[in-house]
Amino acid sequence: xxxxxxxxxxxxxxxxxxxxxxxxxxxxxxxxxxxxxxxxxxxxxxxxxxxxxxxxxxxxxxxxxxxxxxxxxxxxxxxxxxxxxxxxxxxxxxxxxxxxxxxxxxxxxxxxxxxxxxxxxxxxxxxxxxxxxxxxxxxxxxxxxxxxxxxxxxxxxxxxxxxxxxxxxxxxxxxxxxxxxxxxxxxxxxxxxxxxxxxxxxxxxxxxxxxxxxxxxxxxxxxxxxxxxxxxxxxxxxxxxxxxxxxxxxxxxxxxxxxxxxxxxxxxxxxxxxxxxxxxxxxxxxxxxxxxxxxxxxxxxxxxxxxxxxxxxxxxxxxxxxxxxxxxxxxxxxxxxxxxxxxxxxxxxxxxxxxxxxxxxxxxxxxxxxxxxxxxxxxxxxxxxxxxxxxxxxxxxxxxxxxxxxxxxxxxxxxxxxxxxxxxxxxxxxxxxxxxxxxxxxxxxxxxxxxxxx
Numbered sequence: 001x002x003x004x005x006x007x008x009x010x011x012x013x014x015x016x017x018x019x020x021x022x023x024x025x026x027x028x029x030x031x032x033x034x035x036x037x038x039x040x041x042x043x044x045x046x047x048x049x050x051x052x053x054x055x056x057x058x059x060x061x062x063x064x065x066x067x068x069x070x071x072x073x074x075x076x077x078x079x080x081x082x083x084x085x086x087x088x089x090x091x092x093x094x095x096x097x098x099x100x101x102x103x104x105x106x107x108x109x110x111x112x113x114x115x116x117x118x119x120x121x122x123x124x125x126x127x128x129x130x131x132x133x134x135x136x137x138x139x140x141x142x143x144x145x146x147x148x149x150x151x152x153x154x155x156x157x158x159x160x161x162x163x164x165x166x167x168x169x170x171x172x173x174x175x176x177x178x179x180x181x182x183x184x185x186x187x188x189x190x191x192x193x194x195x196x197x198x199x200x201x202x203x204x205x206x207x208x209x210x211x212x213x214x215x216x217x218x219x220x221x222x223x224x225x226x227x228x229x230x231x232x233x234x235x236x237x238x239x240x241x242x243x244x245x246x247x248x249x250x251x252x253x254x255x256x257x258x259x260x261x262x263x264x265x266x267x268x269x270x271x272x273x274x275x276x277x278x279x280x281x282x283x284x285x286x287x288x289x290x291x292x293x294x295x296x297x298x299x300x301x302x303x304x305x306x307x308x309x310x311x312x313x314x315x316x317x318x319x320x321x322x323x324x325x326x327x328x329x330x331x332x333x334x335x336x337x338x339x340x341x342x343x344x345x346x347x348x349x350x351x352x353x354x355x356x357x358x359x360x361x362x363x364x365x366x367x368x369x370x371x372x373x374x375x376x377x378x379x380x381x382x383x384x385x386x387x388x389x390x391x392x393x394x395x396x397x398x399x400x401x402x403x404x405x406x407x408x409x410x411x412x413x414x415x416x417x418x419x420x421x422x423x424x425x426x427x428x429x430x431x432x433x434x435x436x437x438x439x440x441x442x443x444x445x446x447x448x449x450x451x452x453x454x
Contacts, residue, residue, distance in 0.1 A: 003059045004042045005035075016089045024093045026447030027068065030129065037064065037125045040118040045110065058102060063110045064122070065094045066102070070111065071440035074418045077104040077111075111436075116428060119435035120322075126442050127320055127345060135449055136316040138345065140352040140399075142406045143312050143338055143359060145331055146414075147304035148434060149421040150293040155286040155305060157269040158200045161216045163288035164262035165193050168227045171258065175230055175251050179244050184233045186226035189219045213273045220266050227259045261288055282327065292427040296328050306422065309434055310334050312342065313406045317445050319413075321345060322438045324431050331358030336367050349373055354403035357382065365389060379403055409441075417441050 015021040015028070031037065042060040058066070069090060070080045081104040083090045096102075102110075130136040153159065172186050196212045196219075203209055234255070237248035265285055271277040281295040286305045296304040308328060312321040321341050323334070335355065343349050349371045357380025365384060368376045375390040377399035390396045413419040417437040424433040 004038050005059060005061045015092050018089075021089050023444060023447050024072075024089065026450045027072075027443045028065075028093055029450070030126070030443060030446050031061070031065065031068075034125045034129045037122045040121045041114060044114050044118050058100075058106070058110050059095075062095055062100075063114070066107055067111045067114065067436055068440050068443060069094060070107075071417055071437050072444060074416065077108045080104070080107055112424075112429070112432070114432065114436075116431040116435055119432060119439055123319075123322070123435065123439050123442060124345060126439065126446065127318065130316065130318060130446060131346070135446065136314045136318050136320070138314055138320055138342065139350055140315050140354075140402070141312050141320060141342060141350045142314075142354040142403045143310065143335070144356045144403070144406045144410065145298075145308055145310045145334070145358070146410050146419075147296040147298060147306055148309050148419055148430075149304055149306040150287065150290045150430065151421060151423050151425070152287040152290050152293060152305055156200075157265075157273055158197045158213060158216055160265045160285065160288055161220050161262075161269060162193050162197045164258065164265055165216075165220055165223045166190055167288065168223050168255065168258050168262065171251055171255050172226060172230055175234060175248070178237070178239075178248060179241060180237075180239050182230065182233045182237060182248075184226070184230040186230070187222070189223065193219050210273060213269065217266060217269060217274075220262060224259060224262060224266075227255050227262075231255050231259070258288075261285065261291060290425065292326075292430070294327055307430060309419075310338060311406065311410065311438075312338055313409050315402075316449060317405075317409060318442050319409065319438050322435060324434055326427075331356060332361045332364060335359045335361075335364040339368065339371060339373070343371075351375070352399060353377070354399040355379065356403065360384065375399060377403065413437060413441055 015025045038060045041064055045057070045060055045063065066080065066084070069075070069083070070077070073083075075083065081102060084094060084096065084107075085091075085101055127136065127138075131138065169186070169188055169190055172184070173188075175182055175184070193216060196215050200209045200212045203212075231252055234248045234252045237245060239245050239248075265288070268279050268284060271279050281297075284295060285291055286293050286295060292307075293305045294307055296306060296308055298304075308325050310323040310325065310331075311319055314320050321338065323338065323341065325334070339349055339353070350373060352375040353368060353373055354377045357378055360378035360380055360382040362384065365376055365378075365388065375395055377389055377396050378384065379400055381389075386393055386396045390399065410419075417440055419434065419437050422430045422433045424430060
């Protein structure tokens with residue numbers, strides 16, 4: 001049985017009078033003031049299930065509060081489960097009843113159920129609350145982009161080939177454990193493949209590395225053959241035990257996906273290492289497990305394997321909008337979409353916009369002015385005069401300095417809220433992780449602004 005809100009707490013449930021306790025108390029009040037944030041969460045949790053029977057699960061409010069705690073303190077699920085048992089302050093904030101002690105797996109199952117659309121709706125509800133209370137009107141905004149890493153190791157051709165061979169071999173071994181053992185045959189090359197990979201990493205001779213890479217491709221071809229043969233046999237697997245049949249079908253799906261990925265990795269390795277061809281970034285695979293990861297190159301900075309995140313900030317320090325894009329789009333191409341999203345949030349365009357130099361272009365300036373934006377200040381002019389962008393040099397300097405503040409916001413998101421590297425798997429997991437971190441950050445900012453307004 002699911003409920004939307006937590007029952008009324010005992011008068012003995014109080015938050016500690018510490019700095020963290022005071023922040024959590026302010027955040028708790030903001031959540032209470034925006035009950036509409038619970039509606040999409042409740043729908044994600046119950047789906048199409050009947051809600052008036054079964055065990056009593058975590059309420060929508062408890063799931064939101066636990067998710068906020070996780071991101072607010074940058075905790076793992078195991079650490080969160082421990083603190084929810086050990087800390088009276090955490091239990092009070094999460095609105096847990098005396099008999100509730102959610103495990104790490106329970107917390108993960110509930111928090112991961114929240115979709116990226118739900119997190120976006122929660123953030124919009126918080127921004128609407130800030131607008132209603134006068135905390136943030138969205139009249140002057142600043143925009144910037146940053147790269148967030150996926151949870152992968154540094155990609156190399158040899159490492160990717162090893163991952164593919166290792167995964168397919170493991171699936172083949174799992175298939176042999178089915179009752180009525182399938183009649184396919186294979187050899188385990190993982191040990192010799194590991195030796196070749198270590199030789200590539202440790203050798204300084206190009207001929208040795210190329211020779212070992214050719215060996216890896218040969219082993220990959222053998223494993224591809226084993227996998228294709230296993231798929232053909234497992235697809236026709238029959239048994240009186242329906243569970244075994246289902247396991248066989250799942251293995252077929254996993255093998256087909258792994259074989260397709262390994263085939264693409266082999267192709268890019270041949271093109272890069274054997275033929276000396278330069279493979280476009282859009283065609284590269286950088287991870288066998290997080291294959292959605294993109295190659296992000298920004299100026300002379302270190303290459304990041306993950307996704308580009310565009311952030312729009314306000315004068316209050318709130319993140320008004322968060323847009324996560326596939327590929328590596330140029331900042332300039334995202335200026336108009338970001339402004340359109342501001343109109344969707346506030347029903348109007350901002351009056352002043354400060355952007356990084358990457359957003360600067362004549363086309364963006366003209367489009368912004370056509371939208372009715374009075375002042376548009378790009379950090380780098382790129383041939384555009386100051387008076388074309390804003391009404392005076394003083395306004396330009398003021399907006400340029402204002403833009404620099406979003407760098408501090410991004411720094412806090414990365415250092416304190418775990419946005420340096422996403423630890424959730426898959427594209428949808430990546431988006432949910434980033435959006436949940438932004439929601440937790442905004443709640444903290446709103447909580448800290450509340451005493452100043454009192």
